[in-house]
Amino acid sequence: MELQLLRIEWLLMLIPLFLLGWFFWSKKLFSRDWQSVIDPRLLPHLLVGKAGSKNIWLLLFWISIGMIMIFALSGPVWKKLPLPVFKQQSALVIVLDLSRSMNSQDVKPSRLVRARLKLLDLLKSRKEGQTALIVFAATAYTVSPLTDDTDTIQSLVSSLTSEIMPVQGSRTDLAVEKALQLFQNAGINKGDILLISDGVSSDSVSRLEGLEMVDYRLSVLAVGTEEGAPIPAQSGGFVKDKTGSIVIAKTDRHEMRSLASRLGGVFNSMSLDDSDLHGIQKLLENNKISQDHLQTDFKADRWQEEGPWLLLLVTPLVALVFRRGIFLSLMLAFIILPMPRPVLAVDMPEGFPSWESLWKNTNQRAEQSLNSGDAKNAAELFNRADWKAASHYKAGEFEQALEQMESLKTTEDAYNRGNTLAKMGKLEQALESYDEVLKQQPEHDDALFNRKLVEDAIKKQQQQQQQQQENQDQQDGEQSNEDQQQGDKQQSDQENQDQQDQQQNSEQSDQQQNDQQSQSDKDKQQEQKDSQQSEKEKQQAEEEEQAKQQQAEEQKAKEEQQSAKEKSSEEPTESLSKQAEAQWLRRIPDDPGGLLRNKFKYQYGRQQQPSQEKESW
Numbered sequence: 001m002e003l004q005l006l007r008i009e010w011l012l013m014l015i016p017l018f019l020l021g022w023f024f025w026s027k028k029l030f031s032r033d034w035q036s037v038i039d040p041r042l043l044p045h046l047l048v049g050k051a052g053s054k055n056i057w058l059l060l061f062w063i064s065i066g067m068i069m070i071f072a073l074s075g076p077v078w079k080k081l082p083l084p085v086f087k088q089q090s091a092l093v094i095v096l097d098l099s100r101s102m103n104s105q106d107v108k109p110s111r112l113v114r115a116r117l118k119l120l121d122l123l124k125s126r127k128e129g130q131t132a133l134i135v136f137a138a139t140a141y142t143v144s145p146l147t148d149d150t151d152t153i154q155s156l157v158s159s160l161t162s163e164i165m166p167v168q169g170s171r172t173d174l175a176v177e178k179a180l181q182l183f184q185n186a187g188i189n190k191g192d193i194l195l196i197s198d199g200v201s202s203d204s205v206s207r208l209e210g211l212e213m214v215d216y217r218l219s220v221l222a223v224g225t226e227e228g229a230p231i232p233a234q235s236g237g238f239v240k241d242k243t244g245s246i247v248i249a250k251t252d253r254h255e256m257r258s259l260a261s262r263l264g265g266v267f268n269s270m271s272l273d274d275s276d277l278h279g280i281q282k283l284l285e286n287n288k289i290s291q292d293h294l295q296t297d298f299k300a301d302r303w304q305e306e307g308p309w310l311l312l313l314v315t316p317l318v319a320l321v322f323r324r325g326i327f328l329s330l331m332l333a334f335i336i337l338p339m340p341r342p343v344l345a346v347d348m349p350e351g352f353p354s355w356e357s358l359w360k361n362t363n364q365r366a367e368q369s370l371n372s373g374d375a376k377n378a379a380e381l382f383n384r385a386d387w388k389a390a391s392h393y394k395a396g397e398f399e400q401a402l403e404q405m406e407s408l409k410t411t412e413d414a415y416n417r418g419n420t421l422a423k424m425g426k427l428e429q430a431l432e433s434y435d436e437v438l439k440q441q442p443e444h445d446d447a448l449f450n451r452k453l454v455e456d457a458i459k460k461q462q463q464q465q466q467q468q469q470e471n472q473d474q475q476d477g478e479q480s481n482e483d484q485q486q487g488d489k490q491q492s493d494q495e496n497q498d499q500q501d502q503q504q505n506s507e508q509s510d511q512q513q514n515d516q517q518s519q520s521d522k523d524k525q526q527e528q529k530d531s532q533q534s535e536k537e538k539q540q541a542e543e544e545e546q547a548k549q550q551q552a553e554e555q556k557a558k559e560e561q562q563s564a565k566e567k568s569s570e571e572p573t574e575s576l577s578k579q580a581e582a583q584w585l586r587r588i589p590d591d592p593g594g595l596l597r598n599k600f601k602y603q604y605g606r607q608q609q610p611s612q613e614k615e616s617w
Contacts, residue, residue: 002361006075006303013073017066024059065314072307072314079304090129091146091188092284093179094119097197098162099137099170100239101249104198106229107270115196115223116157118270122194122277123150123157129284132182135160138169139607140178141600146186159593163234166597166604172200173207180216190215192265192284198224198251205259219265219280224251363387370394389416398424411440415447422450427458453581 102112130146133153144153183191228250231239238246260267268276366381379391385404392401398420405417418433434451
């Protein structure tokens with residue numbers, strides 16, 4: 001139970017109340033100042049009233065009564081009363097003509113564009129009741145059934161073109177029959193049908209007059225001119241009839257006016273302003289008055305004011321104010337005293353009730369914080385686990401969001417859990433959550449799409465790991481080959497050294513056997529051998545140094561390559577998910593009417609007797 005004030009602005013009246021109390025208190029102090037300079041025996045004869053007769057407690061008593069009255073007028077509440085919610089049962093089915101004649105440009109930019117704009121104006125003005133949308137050419141199709149959500153219908157209007165219809169013609173009667181089916185399927189006994197078209201064929205008029213429309217009314221909003229205009233062909237040029245003549249699509253307003261009159265509706269020609277919608281809206285308003293309101297399952301909360309009980313307590317005391325002279329004095333005091341300037345706000349200590357908490361509960365303040373972008377504060381304020389989880393998710397605190405979702409068991413909660421796990425990089429667990437959603441609701445489009453993204457991210461991650469393993473194996477093979485080459489080189493150097501030693505021993509043996517040579521020749525030969533040996537050792541040392549330097553450079557390059565691969569493998573899975581999502585979005589063709597076109601084509605193919613129209617416009 002939380003105390004709130006419905007009319008908190010009444011608390012501003014405390015300012016003049018305190019000023020009035022200060023006025024009377026200062027007047028009493030003024031009389032005390034005269035006591036210090038005038039003999040107390042003379043004071044009663046000089047001052048108006050008796051000095052000291054005013055009691056401070058009486059002043060505080062009246063100030064307290066004023067505070068109670070102001071508090072009562074501010075509307076203190078702490079208890080809610082549940083009230084049933086009723087909704088308007090009035091229903092409107094809008095029937096839009098998508099035949100090729102609607103592409104005529106006798107009204108700019110075209111009849112169909114003007115009809116779509118007028119349709120948007122009508123949908124925006126629909127605040128109550130249910131609305132449906134049907135389009136027709138040679139056949140009729142439902143774009144949206146009866147619904148309270150006109151925003152959804154508005155989002156589909158821009159994709160309504162004559163090209164989405166599988167076959168061309170103008171069967172207004174089929175569209176009206178489908179509208180009646182929507183009323184019957186929804187259990188609505190009374191309703192209105194609004195036809196937005198450039199003409200009704202004579203065959204359709206005769207069929208419409210044969211329909212049972214006792215409790216349903218048909219209104220017509222005509223688009224186009226009576227002079228008409230050629231119909232642009234999709235391949236260029238204009239539409240021609242069987243004789244090769246260009247077809248001029250004219251709007252027969254007289255026929256449509258008489259049709260609307262016979263079927264209980266109104267007729268209006270499309271205008272640039274909203275005057276064409278006034279008659280239709282007036283008819284719909286009259287229908288709302290005659291319709292009964294339907295009680296919904298929702299309950300609205302209404303605060304129960306407790307202020308009147310406080311007023312009953314102070315009413316007997318306030319009656320004393322009307323004694324002679326007192327009431328007039330109070331009125332003059334209120335008129336004479338000036339109103340003070342507004343007080344500036346100051347920072348309250350932590351834990352002190354905030355200004356907003358006086359009229360908004362924690363959930364309302366949390367929602368306001370979430371809408372303003374402060375998701376962390378919203379997560380702290382929300383009481384419900386699902387809203388807490390949503391706030392943590394929006395703030396990027398995925399672990400806290402996952403903790404809040406543990407106690408949630410609905411399908412949407414499982415879907416949100418999968419999204420959170422995907423953001424945390426736990427792709428396998430996210431896949432399991434999406435599978436749980438699809439098990440409960442196989443046609444959950446968002447879960448199907450996100451599951452595909454996560455599955456692609458897992459495959460890509462596995463491919464990267466496999467590629468890293470192959471690169472590692474290749475590096476190990478190259479290192480093994482280098483070690484083998486180094487060993488072969490050392491073995492070759494050792495064999496050369498042994499050969500040199502053997503040659504040196506042989507030369508020494510020959511030197512010992514050659515006793516006839518002189519000692520100088522021996523010294524010269526020895527010096528030559530020493531020089532050759534020194535050059536060989538120097539060359540061998542240079543080769544070894546060069547091999548070590550080359551090996552160090554290769555090892556450094558391998559370490560840099562390995563570090564780059566490890567860095568690339570540590571990229572967050574969120575970036576992988578975003579890349580996959582962007583890639584999927586790029587594959588989607590920019591065709592807003594494609595879904596409706598395929599839907600209508602599929603439904604047309606299932607018809608047992610496809611429509612054959614004499615005039616395909």
